[in-house]
Amino acid sequence: MSETRVGVDVGGTFTDVVLHTGDGGLVTAKVPSTADQSVGVVRGIEAACERAGIDSREVDAFAHAMTVSTNAILEGDGATTALVTTAGFRDVLELRRQDRPALYDLDAAKPDPLVPRRRRFEVDERVTVDGVETPVDEAAVRALADDIRESGAESVAVSLLHAYRHPENERTVASVLRDELDVPVSASHEVLAEFREYERTSTTAVDAYVTPAIDAYLGRSKPEVTERGVPTPRVMQSNGGIASAETVREHAVTTALSGPAAGVVGAGDTATSVTKKDGLVTFDMGGTSSDVSLVRDGEAERTTDAEIAGHPIGTPMVDVTTVAAGGGSIAWVDDGGALRVGPGSAGAEPGPACYGRGGTEPTVTDANVVLGYIGPDASLGGDLELDVDAAHDALAALADEAGLDDALAAARGVYRVANANMTRAVRRVTVERGHDPRRFALVAFGGAGPMHAGALAADLDVDTVVVPRACGVLSAYGLLAADEKHDAARTHQVALAEADPDAVAAVYDDLVGDVLADIADPDAASVTRAADCRYAGQSFEQTVSVSEFDPDTVAERFHAAHESAHGYRLDDPVEVVTLRASATVERDPLDVAYAGRDDPVTGTREAFFDGAYRETTVYDREALAPGAELGGPAVLDGRESTVVVPPVWTGRVTPDGTVVLERGDRE
Structure with a gap:
């Protein structure tokens, strides 16, 4: 008998729970979210355990996705944060990049920096790409600590010039401040060891800004769940993998897109095997917003170029496009x-x-x-x-x-109008990135997603819609299916033709050591390597996989990736910019038992299709047996969501309870 797992995803409107029992049973629950998210979490776990007929002490594993970081950034109520940077560079957060939110709007406003100028402090030091020119004075840093303390800072970000390559000075500053101050200190070489000073500083500031909130929430939640016999939660990161609560407390910025990432993982786990399409467009419509992403070759698309509320975050995360169109x-x-x-x-x-x-x-x-x-x-x-x-x-x-x-x-x-907003989001992750949506299946989930999926698919000329069994709480389901995953990166900029394989191997060895350090059993982990490359003179990169670092192989992979993404390749020299490593510990796959029941039809009701109300068959979603087939118009009522099957669409039920819809008027 496998372990009993519970996954809890906190959303803006509802807290979703999925409980997988040791005998393959799957139980879901949805309770209203609460101001103190831990209250809703406990209520959701208790509701799921009651439905399953088990005691909460029988739960063996608990995975959690939350909106603590996102809410802190969106609502501007994170920690009072200070920033320490190289003398002369205190305004990097204010200067940003030269691009504007609206190109022709002279009054377009950018968000206020997370750290106001009065709490941005300078330290005399100098590092270039070649090494340390001016060492930092520890006595000066100790004096600076007094100023930071007097500023009322609850957290400190440290981002010094070129610390991604030579972190000696930054390491000293962070060490002294950790000794002198009783607040968290985030150092950029630990958070994001990559070039581009603004993005590195912004990511470090975000980490410092949300760390106290994450630490307080996890500290508050732990006794609430452990006194009910539930294990300490493992937390979903933005990269689509889970990590221990202790690891997340040290890298709080990695939780910025915790919930949406879990949904994409759940979609990939349940839908990849039931369609022969090139990939999946995941469509998660909740109470507040809709999230759209891609899954190709069974893996969620990831990015290191994301923003939340106008603040860049450079850590790896599932590539999600969000629009403000939800059920609420x-x-x-x-x-x-x-x-x-x-x-x-x-x-x-x-x-x-x-x-x-x-x-x-x-x-x-x-x-x-x-x-x-x-x-x-x-x-x-x-x-x-x-x-x-x-x-x-x-x-x-x-x-x-x-x-x-x-x-x-x-x-x-x-x-x-809501559908038009969401259709544009799908086009942004497909057409605008060189992908034909017609070659993908649309995976609909969230409380409202399956009600809109058929209409969206018709607008996009997509002919297959997949609705997972736990569609109303799929982010919570994804928590149960997610592997443990850790990432590390370091900028190592060199012309590919001039790259020293031994130097590259040394950097990879360091990165592998970093990603394995957070894993309890490193022997159980699989490690992958990648490199960000670009043509000389470009300001953007493509990430390609690296098994053994061979310049010719890396170059060919880059040319192919660039052509796929942008439609062309060049004969220009190729540069390596950043090296990456990831470690993954795979979880045992979920064995879900599903049987359905007799008499799934519960009646009919009038629903609006094609300009008129039509008599529509209503099904109990949980009663549909494996192998069952149905035709539209139909409505499948579920406990947490409703599936709308438009006219000319047909549906079939897979052995695990997933409903696959296909459009009948396709050519």
């Missing part, structure tokens, strides 16, 4: 009379009008109620009773404001 997104009319959806959200409290908790503003969920996709007997989140009249009233008010005929017209408009 509020619909409104702009000054020009156009219907808009988002970015404002009704959240969990009071939530959409149909929640019956006092919300009156129209949302995407309310539109789905009016369109008949969500039935009057639906129990949203497991314990919320639907208020259909409130949804109609909210959409009717929106119709009056927008000059539309009635609530139905407003609902149709909201549904189409």
Whole structure:
């Protein structure tokens, strides 16, 4: 019998839980998120254990995804942070890059730096790419520590010039400050040992900014779960792998996209084997936003060029594009009379009008109620009773404001606008990066994703939609399937033709040592190596895999990768810029038992398709047996989500309960 695992993903509206029992049973739960996220986590675990009929002390492993880091950045309530940098460079965070958020808007504002100028301190030292020119004075750093203490800083970021290559001075500064101050200190050579000073400084500042929040949350959560017999959580990182709570506390910035990364991992785990497409477009529509990503060759696409709220983060993370279009997104009319959806959200409290908790503003969920996709007997989140009249009233008010005929017209408009927002996000990760979406399957999950997937697929000319069994809580499911993963990188810039294989091997040895240091059993880990390369003169890189460092092989891989991404290759010299290593410890695959039940049809209801209400067959999603087939229009009601099958689409149920939908009008 395998171990019993529980995964908990905290979202803006709901906290999702998946419990996998030792005998292959899969139990899900969804509870409203709470201001103190640890409260919702405990409630979710208790709800799942109660449904499974087990005591929480029977749980063997606990994996957790959270929004603590993201919320701290988005809401601007992270730690009071100080920055220590080389004399003359205190304004790097303020200067940023020369690009503008809106090219022709002379008044376009960039976000305020996470560290204001009054808490940015300078230290006399100088390092070049060739080595240390001016050593740092430890006595001066100790005196600087007094100024930092008086500033009220709760955390410190240290980012000195060229510390990615020669960290001696930065190591001294960080060591002294750790001795003198009782606050966390983030050093750039430990956080991101890569060139590009602004991005390295920004990433280090983000790490310092969110570290106290992560540390406090994990410290607060641990006794809450351990007193119920649940193991200390292992935490999902932005790179798609889990790590121990202790490791995450030391590298808090790695949790910036914890939840979305878990969803992509879950999509890849459940959908890769049920379709013969080139890859997967993952589509996660939750209560506040929608996240879109790609999975190719069974692996989630990753990036080191991401931003959250305008703050660059250079650590590896799953490449996710987010749009403010979720089930709770509020619909409104702009000054020009156009219907808009988002970015404002009704959240969990009071939530959409149909929640019956006092919300009156129209949302995407309310539109789905009016369109008949969500039935009057639906129990949203497991314990919320639907208020259909409130949804109609909210959409009717929106119709009056927008000059539309009635609530139905407003609902149709909201549904189409939300879909258009999400379609653009899919095009950004496919068409704009040289991928044809028609060659991919769309994997729909999140509480609202399967209701919109068919319409999105039709707009994109995609003919296959995959809806995993745990689609409403797939990020939580992904936590159970995720491997342990650690990354390390170091800039080592050299012309590929002039690269010294021994010097490169030495850097790789150091990186491998770094990634294995965080693993309890290094012998169980598999290690991969990669290199960021570019043509001489370029300012962007392509990452290629490296087994044994052979310049000719690396060059050919780079040429092929560049041609795939940009449509051409050059005869120009190739440079190596950054070397990377990753260590992965694979988890045992989940063995999920699924049988379905008899009589999956629960009735019919009127739902809106192709310009009119149509009588639509309603199924109990959990009752559909493996091998079952169905045709649209249909609605599959589940505990945490609803699947809408439009006309001309058909569906089949796989042995693990996944529903694969195919469009019948494709040529």
